[in-house]
Structures are given as structure tokens and as C-alpha cells.
Amino acid sequence: MKIPPTENSGKALFILNPTAGVQPVNFIVSLDLERRKNELSVCKSMTKADTGSFIRQNFEKHNVYIAAGGDGTVHTVASELVGSEKILGVLPLGSGNGFAKEFGFKLNLRSLLSDIRREDSMDIDVIEIDGKMCLNVAGIGLDSFVAHSFNDLKLRGFLQYVWLTFKTFLQLRPFHVKITCDGEVIVSEELFVLTIANTRQFGNNAFIAPDAVPNDGKIDLVLIKPFPKIFGPVFVIRLFTKRINRSKYVWHIRTDKEIIIETDENRFHVDGEPLCISGEVVVRIKKEVLKVLKTSGNKFLPRT
Numbered sequence: 023m024k025i026p027p028t029e030n031s032g033k034a035l036f037i038l039n040p041t042a043g044v045q046p047v048n049f050i051v052s053l054d055l056e057r058r059k060n061e062l063s064v065c066k067s068m069t070k071a072d073t074g075s076f077i078r079q080n081f082e083k084h085n086v087y088i089a090a091g092g093d094g095t096v097h098t099v100a101s102e103l104v105g106s107e108k109i110l111g112v113l114p115l116g117s118g119n120g121f122a123k124e125f126g127f128k129l130n131l132r133s134l135l136s137d138i139r140r141e142d143s144m145d146i147d148v149i150e151i152d153g154k155m156c157l158n159v160a161g162i163g164l165d166s167f168v169a170h171s172f173n174d175l176k177l178r179g180f181l182q183y184v185w186l187t188f189k190t191f192l193q194l195r196p197f198h199v200k201i202t203c204d205g206e207v208i209v210s211e212e213l214f215v216l217t218i219a220n221t222r223q224f225g226n227n228a229f230i231a232p233d234a235v236p237n238d239g240k241i242d243l244v245l246i247k248p249f250p251k252i253f254g255p256v257f258v259i260r261l262f263t264k265r266i267n268r269s270k271y272v273w274h275i276r277t278d279k280e281i282i283i284e285t286d287e288n289r290f291h292v293d294g295e296p297l298c299i300s301g302e303v304v305v306r307i308k309k310e311v312l313k314v315l316k317t318s319g320n321k322f323l324p325r326t
Contacts, residue, residue: 033061033062033063033084034062034063034084034085034086034087034088034111034135034138035062035063035064035065035077035080035083035084035086035087035088036055036062036063036064036065036088036090036113037064037065037067037073037076037077037087037088037089037090037091037095037099038051038052038055038064038065038066038067038090038091039066039067039068039089039090039091039092039094039095039115040052040066040068041068042090042091042092042094042095042115042116043091043092043115043116043117047115047129048115051090051113051115051129051131052066054131055090055131058131058135061135062088062135062138063084070094070098073095073098073099073102074098074101074102077099077102077103078102081102081106081108084108085107085108085109085141086108086109086111086138086141086315087099087102087103087108087109087110087111088110088111088112088113088134088138089110089111089112089113090112090113090115091113091115091116092114092115092116092117092118092119092294093116093118093119093120093121093157093158093225093293093294094116094293094294094295095115095116096110096112096121096122096157096293097155097157097292097293097295100148100155100157100312101155103312103313104148104155104308104311104312105311105312106313107313108313109141109143109313109314109315110312110313110314110315111127111134111137111138111314111315112125112127113127113129113131113134114127114128114129115129116225117183117225117226118183118224118225118226118294119225119226120158120159120221120223120224120225120226120293120294121157121158121221121293123223123225123226123227124158124221124222124223124236124320125314125317125319125320126317126318126319126320127315127317127319127320128317133317137315137316137317138315140316141315142315142316143313143314143315143316144237144313144314144316144320145237145310145311145312145313145314146220146236146237146310146311146312146313146314147220147236147237147238147239147240147307147308147309147310147311147312148220148307148308148311148312149218149220149241149305149306149307149308150304150305150306150307150308151218151290151292151299151303151304151305152299152303152304152305154292154297155292156218156220156292156293157220157221157293157312158219158220158221158223158224158225158293158294159217159218159219159220159221159223159224159230159231159293160217160218160290160291160292160293161215161216161217161218161290161291162197162199162213162215162216162285162287162289162290163194163197163213163214163215163216163217163246163287164187164190164191164194164214164215165215165217165224165230165291166289166290166291166296167190167194167289168183168186168187168190169291169294169295169296170289170291170296171186171190172186172296173295173296191251191254192251194214194251196212196213196214196248197212197213197285197286197287198210198211198212198213198285198286199211199212199213199216199245199283199284199285200283200284200285201243201275201281201282201283201284202281202282202284203277203279203280203281203282204279204280208275209245209273209275211245211247212247212248213245213246213247213248214246214247214248214249215244215245215246216243216244216245216246216283216285217230217231217243217244217245217246218241218242218243218305219231219234219241219242219243219244220234220236220241220242221234221236222234222264224294225294227262228261228262229261229262229263229264229266230244230261230266231244231267231274232264232265232266232267233267233274233276237310239278239307239309239310240276240277240278240307241276241277241278241281241305241307242274242275242276243274243275243276243277243281244266244267244272244273244274245272245273245274245275246269246271246272246273247271247272247273248271249269249271253271256269257269278307280304280305280306281304281305282302282303282304282305283302283303283305284301284302284303285303288300290303
């Protein structure tokens, strides 16, 4: 980890994941950050533990923390800021950049620095899943199986992700899910996908929950029932055109209540990060507990 000089205390702290995304782009961004040392602080972190430790040690020195990396980096930084007055921003360097795309963050350092100087923020919800924070989407099924397999790949990138998704889809088998809400069983089904959404997309503009709003105080559940795999291309088109919820195989539930998920499948993902969870999974919404830097593209309004 590279520790920023103390004279930069008070300025925005950029936490750079040097392994995120396409390496030539990451290298150029790294040089640009170094060049702007008079405007910002920067550190490089190779591990989640180092990132968390560094933020905690320097928590009072900075008001704005910028995750320079992919959704995993964003998740790690945000985990340290939830419930505080500190502001999260993003310089997107990852493969999917779901959070950055939803909130209007672009790979434009000059524009980002302008937003930082205004230091205007909005409060958003986060979802708690088995005690773990979710900013974007989590779930079980096709996307979680891909996340587990993708995590083992040496080569990363969009094309590798597409190929792995296609391969996993061909091998996909349904799993059983029971969902209890407010003491009542509301779902007991065989599914291909169960998505727990705070925002609309997985990343790369793949909109799994087109109606989700990150500050409406609601959990959005998207359930995809088993369908003939010949319809796969149709689902892909609907996913990228914000029309996935128009399919007869898709069920959308929105609630502000605590829900309990029971399933025979333990391969989950949270914000694209694979993990295994067994037994009852408790899901709760935590309203407006994270401050996100405002850009021209993230002025969400709560759903009425």
C-alpha cells in the first residue's frame, strides 16, 4: 500500500486498485493521479484488508473517499463509510462498473475533481444480506454461478465474462427457493435466477431490475423461472433494453419488510463477489445510510 503524504490531509482520498480492469488504462490513470498530487491524496491497495485498515486509520483526515477500481473496490470502500458522514465517489476501472454506471461516474478525472470540489452528496439505501452489505445486486443462480467461475480465471475482461456466461447458461439447472416475508411464505418455486436488487443493473448496462431505485427504502426481488433455453437470446435483448420484467417467466416483488430466503443452493454473490451461504438467509433494507457524491447522472428521486 502507498501511504499518501500527510500534507494532503483534508483532500479527497483516491484508493486505487492497481489490478482492476484493463492494465494499460489502469497504468495511465495511476500516472494521472500521481501527477495531480496537489489536488488529491492517493494510495494503492492490493487487498481488501489493507483498504479497510487504511481508511479506518485515516478516517478523520478526509471527507470524500474515491474507489478507483471495479465494483469489488467500491464495495470494500463503501463498507467502511456506511453510517457516517463521509462521501463515496467512484473512478470506474473495473470490467462491469455497475455502481458507477448507475450513479453517473465516468472515467474522467477532471470532471470527477469538479464534482468533489462541490462536495454535494445524496443518501442511498444499502441491503444487508446475512450480515453483509450489498450496494448493487446480489443473488443466486446464473449470475452467481458465473461469479464463482469468473473468480477462478487468470484472464479477466468483458469477452471472457461473456463466454463464461454463455457456457454456464447451457449447463444451468433450476434450484428451489422459499421466501418468507412478514411471517408468510410468498414464494416456493424452482428458479433459474433470484436477484436481490438495490439498483437496476449487474454492470455493463445489463438491467436486471429496471424499476429499482437506490433510495426508495425498498428491496427489489427479481425471480426468473425456468424457461426454454432457446429463448436465451430474447432474455439477453430484454436485459439490455430494460424490458426483462415484461417476460411471463419473470416475477418482480418489491418490499420494505425483512425477508428470509431458504434454498438448496449455497453459491451466492454480493455485488459480484462470490461467497457461499447456507441455511436461512436474512435480508433487510437499511435506509439512506450511505452518502454518494452527486454527479449530473445520479439525481435519483425516491419512489412514491
